[in-house]
Amino acid sequence: MRGPPLALVIAALPALGTDCAALLRPGANRAQRGGERARPRSRGPIEPEQRAAFGRASVEYIETQRYNADRAEARVNFGTFYAYRGDAAQAEAEINTAIALDPDFVPAYVNLADLYRAMGRDADGERSLREGLDIVPGHASLHDALGLALGKRCVVDRGGGMATD
Numbered sequence: 001m002r003g004p005p006l007a008l009v010i011a012a013l014p015a016l017g018t019d020c021a022a023l024l025r026p027g028a029n030r031a032q033r034g035g036e037r038a039r040p041r042s043r044g045p046i047e048p049e050q051r052a053a054f055g056r057a058s059v060e061y062i063e064t065q066r067y068n069a070d071r072a073e074a075r076v077n078f079g080t081f082y083a084y085r086g087d088a089a090q091a092e093a094e095i096n097t098a099i100a101l102d103p104d105f106v107p108a109y110v111n112l113a114d115l116y117r118a119m120g121r122d123a124d125g126e127r128s129l130r131e132g133l134d135i136v137p138g139h140a141s142l143h144d145a146l147g148l149a150l151g152k153r154c155v156v157d158r159g160g161g162m163a164t165d
């Protein structure tokens with residue numbers, strides 16, 4: 001049985017007297033359970049051999065993706081690769097190219113919204129998800145991502161509905 005889209009659930013939280021900001025606070029559940037926050041392990045500096053191996057693997061990966069560059073999936077892969085390398089402008093361009101190649105490819109909208117979130121451009125991320133819903137209405141992944149984005153901001157009007165900027 002499927003429930004309502006996450007955006008509708010988040011919209012209903014204030015009517016239930018639930019503080020949605022508290023639900024989204026990092027470690028909220030962990031604090032309630034009395035658990036400790038896990039700390040990432042330090043991997044130490046990257047050795048020159050590791051750096052060289054990564055460089056070779058990166059070249060091979062890029063060549064493989066270029067072979068499929070006419071497909072939206074490859075463009076999103078490029079976007080993810082450039083984002084991890086810290087080249088947000090190139091990542092954004094690649095993901096937008098993916099959307100232009102295949103407007104029905106939902107992961108492109110979700111990845112673009114995630115990139116915008118990482119860049120501190122949450123409003124652009126919401127816009128991207130809404131554009132995706134205009135093209136592919138009712139897609140669960142888009143509703144889920146939009147609900148999380150709106151919940152993060154806790155954008156709810158007094159009537160219990162979602163505000164639309």
